[in-house]
Amino acid sequence: MRLRRENSLLLIVDLQERLLPVIDGGDQAVAEAAWLGGVAQALEVPLWLTEQYPAGLGGSDPRLLEGPGEHQCWQKVHFDAHAEPAFAEALAGSGRHQVVLCGAEAHICVLQTGLGLLEAGYEVAWLTEATVSRRAAEAELARRRLERAGAWAVSADMVAYEWLERCDDARFEDVHRRFLRQRSARPLRFY
Amino acid sequence: MRLRRENSLLLIVDLQERLLPVIDGGDQAVAEAAWLGGVAQALEVPLWLTEQYPAGLGGSDPRLLEGPGEHQCWQKVHFDAHAEPAFAEALAGSGRHQVVLCGAEAHICVLQTGLGLLEAGYEVAWLTEATVSRRAAEAELARRRLERAGAWAVSADMVAYEWLERCDDARFEDVHRRFLRQRSARPLRFY
Amino acid sequence: MRLRRENSLLLIVDLQERLLPVIDGGDQAVAEAAWLGGVAQALEVPLWLTEQYPAGLGGSDPRLLEGPGEHQCWQKVHFDAHAEPAFAEALAGSGRHQVVLCGAEAHICVLQTGLGLLEAGYEVAWLTEATVSRRAAEAELARRRLERAGAWAVSADMVAYEWLERCDDARFEDVHRRFLRQRSARPLRFY
Amino acid sequence: MRLRRENSLLLIVDLQERLLPVIDGGDQAVAEAAWLGGVAQALEVPLWLTEQYPAGLGGSDPRLLEGPGEHQCWQKVHFDAHAEPAFAEALAGSGRHQVVLCGAEAHICVLQTGLGLLEAGYEVAWLTEATVSRRAAEAELARRRLERAGAWAVSADMVAYEWLERCDDARFEDVHRRFLRQRSARPLRFY
Numbered sequence: 089m090r091l092r093r094e095n096s097l098l099l100i101v102d103l104q105e106r107l108l109p110v111i112d113g114g115d116q117a118v119a120e121a122a123w124l125g126g127v128a129q130a131l132e133v134p135l136w137l138t139e140q141y142p143a144g145l146g147g148s149d150p151r152l153l154e155g156p157g158e159h160q161c162w163q164k165v166h167f168d169a170h171a172e173p174a175f176a177e178a179l180a181g182s183g184r185h186q187v188v189l190c191g192a193e194a195h196i197c198v199l200q201t202g203l204g205l206l207e208a209g210y211e212v213a214w215l216t217e218a219t220v221s222r223r224a225a226e227a228e229l230a231r232r233r234l235e236r237a238g239a240w241a242v243s244a245d246m247v248a249y250e251w252l253e254r255c256d257d258a259r260f261e262d263v264h265r266r267f268l269r270q271r272s273a274r275p276l277r278f279y
Numbered sequence: 280m281r282l283r284r285e286n287s288l289l290l291i292v293d294l295q296e297r298l299l300p301v302i303d304g305g306d307q308a309v310a311e312a313a314w315l316g317g318v319a320q321a322l323e324v325p326l327w328l329t330e331q332y333p334a335g336l337g338g339s340d341p342r343l344l345e346g347p348g349e350h351q352c353w354q355k356v357h358f359d360a361h362a363e364p365a366f367a368e369a370l371a372g373s374g375r376h377q378v379v380l381c382g383a384e385a386h387i388c389v390l391q392t393g394l395g396l397l398e399a400g401y402e403v404a405w406l407t408e409a410t411v412s413r414r415a416a417e418a419e420l421a422r423r424r425l426e427r428a429g430a431w432a433v434s435a436d437m438v439a440y441e442w443l444e445r446c447d448d449a450r451f452e453d454v455h456r457r458f459l460r461q462r463s464a465r466p467l468r469f470y
Numbered sequence: 471m472r473l474r475r476e477n478s479l480l481l482i483v484d485l486q487e488r489l490l491p492v493i494d495g496g497d498q499a500v501a502e503a504a505w506l507g508g509v510a511q512a513l514e515v516p517l518w519l520t521e522q523y524p525a526g527l528g529g530s531d532p533r534l535l536e537g538p539g540e541h542q543c544w545q546k547v548h549f550d551a552h553a554e555p556a557f558a559e560a561l562a563g564s565g566r567h568q569v570v571l572c573g574a575e576a577h578i579c580v581l582q583t584g585l586g587l588l589e590a591g592y593e594v595a596w597l598t599e600a601t602v603s604r605r606a607a608e609a610e611l612a613r614r615r616l617e618r619a620g621a622w623a624v625s626a627d628m629v630a631y632e633w634l635e636r637c638d639d640a641r642f643e644d645v646h647r648r649f650l651r652q653r654s655a656r657p658l659r660f661y
Numbered sequence: 662m663r664l665r666r667e668n669s670l671l672l673i674v675d676l677q678e679r680l681l682p683v684i685d686g687g688d689q690a691v692a693e694a695a696w697l698g699g700v701a702q703a704l705e706v707p708l709w710l711t712e713q714y715p716a717g718l719g720g721s722d723p724r725l726l727e728g729p730g731e732h733q734c735w736q737k738v739h740f741d742a743h744a745e746p747a748f749a750e751a752l753a754g755s756g757r758h759q760v761v762l763c764g765a766e767a768h769i770c771v772l773q774t775g776l777g778l779l780e781a782g783y784e785v786a787w788l789t790e791a792t793v794s795r796r797a798a799e800a801e802l803a804r805r806r807l808e809r810a811g812a813w814a815v816s817a818d819m820v821a822y823e824w825l826e827r828c829d830d831a832r833f834e835d836v837h838r839r840f841l842r843q844r845s846a847r848p849l850r851f852y
Contacts (some may be wrong), residue, residue, distance in 0.1 A: 090773070090780075141447075165445050165447040167445065167446070168444075195434060196436070196437070196440045199437065200440070203281050207281075216802060226436065229432060229433070229437070230437070232432065233432060233433065233437075235809070236426070236431065237280070240809065241805065241806060242802070242806065243802055245768060246799070246802070246803070246806075249769045249773070250740075250773065252740075253739060253741075253744070254739045256714075256738040332637055356638040357635060357636045358631055362635070386627060386628045386631075387628070391472070391631070417628070420598060420624070421628065424628075428471070522828065547827050547828055548827045549826065549827065550826075553826070553827075577816060577818060578819070581819065582663070582823065585663050608818065611789060611815070612819070615813055615815065615819075
């Protein structure tokens with residue numbers, strides 16, 4: 089499986105304000121998800137978010153909504169987002185069959201959503217550094233289980249370069265300047 | 280594979296009084312198994328236990344039997360519980376085809392029981408934190424081998440939320456209040 | 471895959487006197503292989519050893535030859551023992567199709583022998599604590615590669631209890647008294 | 662999968678002078694790749710290198726070009742070398758279907774090249790100690806992903822001994838004297 093920007097959708101699960109403080113690595117997960125969200129918007133990859141019971145857990149972390157491009161937000165009561173008919177229908181209608189998945193908790197809502205997507209025939213990439221649980225060991229267990237079920241563990245950098253494919257066009261120039269360069273302590277032009 | 284409460288059975292293998300003192304992590308395994316045993320009873324998932332040669336190794340740890348609901352206990356001489364005809368027959372008659380497996384020793388009786396169940400066509404989930412051996416490394420080796428054979432490594436939390444599916448009904452309200460809330464140092468309502 | 475004593479053969483690869491001093495964990499590997507060699511002889515599982523270029527690397531470690539039962543020794547020039555026609559023919563004639571494999575170096579002769587056995591249709595179990603290389607990381611890489619190719623990583627304890635199957639016969643009584651009991655700092659009768 | 666010298670080609674990806682200083686383990690990767698490059702030339706296994714945007718990232722590290730034998734160098738703008746038509750055509754024409762792959766960055770150009778090779782039907786071996794990224798964890802993630810896609814993780818030693826097969830011919834004598842012996846602090850003749 090190789091990610092293509094024209095087939096991809098980025099799905100951020102339940103990175104909500106009142107849940108994040110108890111999550112191991114929650115802050116870094118938000119930063120990583122927000123960074124890839126920016127890349128997604130630059131490349132016209134749809135950016136979707138889910139929120140579980142927002143009356144109790146709060147809304148999505150505001151850093152995830154700062155990008156200049158569009159995003160779409162879904163509320164849910166099932167832990168598996170794909171068990172919500174409106175979500176499933178909209179996803180099928182999006183024409184995208186590769187879902188880059190991240191969020192919290194890895195072993196509950198992200199895992200169950202991933203299983204739902206795989207059962208429905210989507211390709212699923214698990215964004216390792218942005219998928220977290222209260223206990224880090226449980227996030228790793230969830231990742232291994234979803235890999236077994238067919239998902240692919242990826243990093244944000246991996247995804248960005250796969251969406252870009254080559255280094256000699258204006259698209260790369262733009263994303264490199266706004267997103268890739270800032271990621272390296274010792275930046276390298278065109279890489 | 281996704282666990283459904285109507286298809287599941289929880290099987291606790293040989294967590295016996297005279298065996299537990301030599302087991303690395305034995306005490307935590309009992310606590311974890313007892314906790315999920317309570318959830319199972321609340322959701323009408325059958326709770327079964329096995330005991331290997333109880334005249335020598337003692338009975339099941341009493342914490343496993345404290346739940347208000349029913350449980351069933353099986354004595355065995357084969358390391359693989361499924362090699363005991365009465366057990367195999369009762370399991371086939373239970374109508375449950377997903378076995379959540381835990382106990383001791385991971386690399387002997389739990390492993391062989393898991394292999395027996397997989398060979399007989401059951402789906403098997405390996406409850407990671409409640410499946411233990413004298414040497415922890417040997418428990419990990421057993422888990423990896425049973426995963427290779429077709430089992431799924433899970434955590435108790437994962438199982439509970441898969442059995443529950445959604446957060447907006449009375450079932451979730453009850454299990455959250457009695458079991459889920461106590462698990463988090465900083466409890467989150469409805470999660 | 472489950473090991474059965476009537477189908478198994480234990481193959482110890484190149485645990486030779488002038489090679490062992492440079493091997494990380496070589497001494498423990500010999501002890502572990504010798505222990506399972508004793509169990510094998512008690513259960514009439516054939517015990518075979520190979521030696522690579524013994525004029526240069528010395529003979530097999532004498533601890534491997536101390537058991538009261540029979541063993542068979544093979545010299546070879548191919549790193550893959552199964553590439554030696556006499557060995558391959560004798561193995562086919564043994565009627566055993568499950569090979570429990572251990573020795574040194576994990577990433578050279580054990581790996582290549584394992585690949586040869588798998589290609590020839592044998593089931594292969596990789597005896598983790600008795601399969602070693604100069605560098606431990608390279609032994610782990612070899613194990614992972616042979617698992618990918620179809621082998622199963624096992625421990626000596628795992629193998630012994632699978633060969634035994636049950637705890638209520640004279641066979642278990644004998645092996646428990648002579649081999650299993652000595653393995654636990656705090657021995658447990660019948661386990 | 663077993664590597665054969667008559668089927669193999671060694672491909673070193675983007676180990677370039679201005680990229681290497683930011684790579685975790687870059688120096689060891691060059692040494693390892695150069696060592697196996699020498700073995701490859703001794704055994705008439707083609708040695709190929711790629712360079713991404715050399716105007717910006719510099720040429721290949723000179724240690725990679727020091728061997729007495731031939732090598733071939735390819736410039737590219739796609740992160741996936743196999744997406745360059747000239748490269749893909751030359752590789753198809755080489756008659757080699759097993760590619761031993763290494764280089765930097767593991768999770769960008771090596772990964773994408775590996776995916777391209779696997780999609781095109783080649784067997785791919787991932788040379789673990791010579792495949793590196795700025796962040797080591799990201800190199801490991803890339804290795805696991807390419808293994809999932811069908812590649813095999815190997816070490817340089819593993820590859821050399823598989824290419825050699827046996828220890829009793831002049832080929833082994835030559836490679837042992839020039840390459841294998843120097844790798845062990847305590848060298849062993851014929852091993």
